[in-house]
Amino acid sequence: MSRRLPCLLLAVSTLLPAPLLPLPAAAGVADHREFEATLYAPYRGEAGERRTFTLRFGYPGLPAATQVSWTLELTRSGASIPGSVLRRWQGTTAMATQPVETKVEWDGTLPGGEPARGTYTVHLHAALPDGTSDDQSWDILTGAPPAAHPAPLAAAAAAARRKQAFDLPYTVYYGNLHSQTNHSDGGAEVTTCTGAQDPQTGLYGPGDAYTYARAHGLDFLMTSEHNHMYDGSDGTNAGADPGWSRMLYRSGLTAANDFNTTHSDFVALYGMEWGVIGNGGHLNILNAPELLGWERNADGALLADLYTARGDYAALYTLMRQRGWIGQFNHPAFTGQFQVNGVPLAYTPDGDDTIALCEVLNTSAYSRKVNEDETSRHGYEDACNRALEAGYHIAFSSSQDNHCANWGASYANRTAVLIPRGRRLTTDNLLEAIRARRVFATMDKTAQLVLTANGHLMGERFASSGPLRLEVRHASSSDKRVATVAIMEGVPARNGKVAQLSAEMSATIAPAVGEHFYYAKVTQDDGSMLWTAPVWVTQKPAQNP
Structure with missing residues (x-):
């Protein structure tokens, strides 16, 4: 891999009237x-x-x-x-x-x-x-694995090897939607990486990340840079040039576009991880062409394209909805994060329209593993469930948050999206699938998991009356079997607890009249877990004959 940031400085400096390179501040851990x-x-x-x-x-x-x-x-x-x-x-x-x-x-x-x-x-x-x-x-x-869940059908396993979603008209693509490069506090050489880098001091940039991820079998990668580090500081760089910050963000968009132009089998996404963790919360904006921020230099100049108030998630959601941007809750916590009017993970209609994903699993952000054998990983299903119960229509994603130069290689977990068969893997088609919540999260890049409800695919919202049949489909191209399965049930806007409905691969139920959501999770016989996106069902009274 090449050391891209120095080359980028030369390219950008020719475009700025008086180049002023940002100075590194304290270590990028805050x-x-x-x-x-x-x-x-x-x-x-x-x-x-x-x-x-x-x-x-x-x-x-x-x-x-x-x-x-x-x-x-x-x-x-x-x-x-x-x-x-x-x-x-x-x-x-x-x-x-x-x-x-x-x-x-x-x-x-x-x-x-x-x-x-x-x-x-x-x-x-x-x-x-x-x-x-x-x-x-x-x-x-x-003891021995349970015998209740049969091995996948040979046809399903063969389809999984071809990335075909069973007999459904979709192709499955696997990638990672959360990583950093030297545009913020990532991109460190694996052998010397011990944590977050001082902003813009890492060795490797977005182009290196896309090349690495593609070479390691990913179908897509998002480099999601911290929005407030484009001044080269983890705090505020009073001497920063706003032109530098804006040009650096645009150079990342250009890097992704250039990579996509020359690689038809891969999607490179470039965007930002907005917010801070302390009294805030990180969320990815997957498709913003403008840099958002709140920091200003000593002259009062905004170090971004567009002002957004730090911690004002309600206003951010409104802006995202106006611009058609898609978001993901990153490593969500119960307390102190994504607050609106003092309520964490608070629901707003604008947020519901824009936040499509919630990380259910994240591997260590500072992992130095390159053989997909990282054992330090963190689950967030309970927090994502709280968002679902608040009323959000979110699918589960599985990320690596790579800060070292091992994009997608620290573990075998992936976010998987279903794109209609016959359509190419492109940025637009990938984002359309995410908007539709045709997504599942997996710890195993060789496995698939899909949930249908009366024939409706996970991610859909529909009205129903009478019995509801939920069916879970699992396939593995590496011959893994389902050891345990759980179909989970919750109620949007109830702000209650999600509960297990069934331990079988299929269940026919009679929901109460009202709103419901259902999703499935399985544990394979190797311990790897997968989560489907939910389906959202408005149950109507049964029709009289």
Whole structure:
């Protein structure tokens, strides 16, 4: 890969009347200052079902050492917490500026020494003294895989190898919609990457990222640069040239367009990750031709194309709806993020129209893995469910948030989109599929998962009366089987809890009159999980004969 930013400086400097290059500020960790706990729970155990759970705690930019209090609980899969807790481990772990790990050993038995057989959920709750907390849950399997879910049909597996979505008229494409380059705080050489870079000091730019991702089998990649780092600072660079910031953003759009012009088998997207985490929340804007921002230099000049107030998500959603832009909630949290009138993950009609995706899974943003074997990953299904219950029509996505130069290679997770068969893979067709929520999230790039409801494809909104038949379709081109399945049900605008409706691949139900949404998730026999987009159903009273 080439070192693109110096070349870019030469190109841009010829266009600016008085080039003033931004100066790096402090280390680029402030925008990522958030407590995060991850849990690695091996899906299959060793001899006697013994296994080691790995608890990892990190807090970039932590001002002082602290103690993490944690509780790890084992329940039968689908059981509520608290309630049917079979095993519990508790402890404290000292944490400073660098991530720390704690190992918890389990001998594979239940209380009284009974060997465990079946499917279980391991739940981690971690908290800091100030009340900040994080929760993670993963399923594990002990004993032989359940026999309730048959292997995929040979025809479905063959279709998956061709990226055909079963007998449906769609082709499946796999990619990553969340990554950074040296246009903000990414693009570091893998061998030396230890975290976020000082803005615009990384080695590699968007063109390098697209080349790398395509070479590693991705069908699309978005480089999503932090919108407030185009001045070369994680704070505010008082001496920044607004012309530089705007030209740098345009150069990224040009890089994506140039790559798409010369590569018909790949879609390069360039855009921004808007906002900050502390009292904010990151969201990707997938298709904005203008740089949005709130920072100004010492002369009061806006360091962006268009002013947007920091933290004003309601106004941002309105602007996005007016411009036809598409968004994604990145690594959402329950508290302090995406607030409107003080309510986190608050619903607005404009937000509902524009936010199409919610990250259900993210791998470590600073992973240095290049063989897709990263074990540090974080789930956000509960937060995405809260947004669904608030009324958002969002599909699940699965991202890597790469800051090192390993775009798409840290793990095998992907966001998958369904494009009508016969249409080419283009930027417009990709964005149209995302708008339609024809998306599933997967930890396995060789697998497919689709949900239909009375023949309607996931992502659709429709009215129904009478019975509703929900069908889950799974296929694997690497011969993985479904170990467990859950069809989930919720109610838009209820602001309640999403609950499991069925543990089978199909279910026929009689919904109550009113609004509902349903989605499916499966765990394969290798522990990889997949999530469909929801379907939204308005259930009408049954018609009289």
